[in-house]
Amino acid sequence: MGLLPVEIKVNVEGDVPGALSALGSSRGVLTSRRIWFAEDRQGAAGGRVPLLDHGVIVRFRLGGGTEDLTVKLRPCDSEQLVGRFSDPFQAGPFTYRIEEDWSGNGRVLAASLVRDCPPGTLGEAVAPGADAAAAMDAVQDQFLHACAPSVPLDGLAALGPVMSTKIDDVPLDGLKADLEVWSVAGLEFLEVSIRVKPKDEDDRETFTERAERKQRKLEEAVRERGVELSEHPETKTRRVLTALVEAGGGLTRPAPSA
Structure with a gap:
């Protein structure tokens, strides 16, 4: 596995509308969507998040004229990513x-398999x-069974x-940033990413230094x-x-069988 792209994130809480205004959100392209996450039904009913605890995220996004279903391993390690899933x-x-x-001092590896779906495809599943x-x-099933074989996938809710609300490509001190607000259950977050x-001529040290400079630049631009x-x-x-x-x-609970 060669050099991998890096997604750099900072999170904002508190006055999210004020932060959006300060960061120039009006200069980006806005998309509104609804997001669901799948979890083990029994675990969730007991107040737990077993899939997430195993590093598995199953996410449905609907709206903005598109739908997609993402299966993600985060955190994971390169040894988990086998067969066709060892390379993007x-x-x-x-x-x-x-x-x-x-994010901050944290650095993890993430692998995600996204399936784009026609509008109207995923409503029943959520x-x-x-x-x-x-x-x-079947390909997403194969991904999870090959790369996270110990994770049970029966009975997900x-x-x-x-x-x-996502605003793409906002200019920020020479960077192109994406702003995304999540609102649910009394919580509101803004993520700036x-x-x-990597460039063809990059070695690991050169690329890491460039990514670290951009991380500092992003944090400074927000502050x-x-x-x-x-x-x-x-x-x-x-x-x-x-x-x-x-x-x-x-x-x-699922409806009882007839």
């Missing part, structure tokens, strides 16, 4: 990415009582929706606009899923 690929309707996620696992394609891709960065140690996905489980998150 794109083969419609699938996009398979392997990249590093950087309905109360539905088995969310049924929406996963979709928790949500999380309301998402950039992607850094210089009077926006305070969140110091919360947990990822926004874990915080949102925990809040959804505690709130019930639309979780209901």
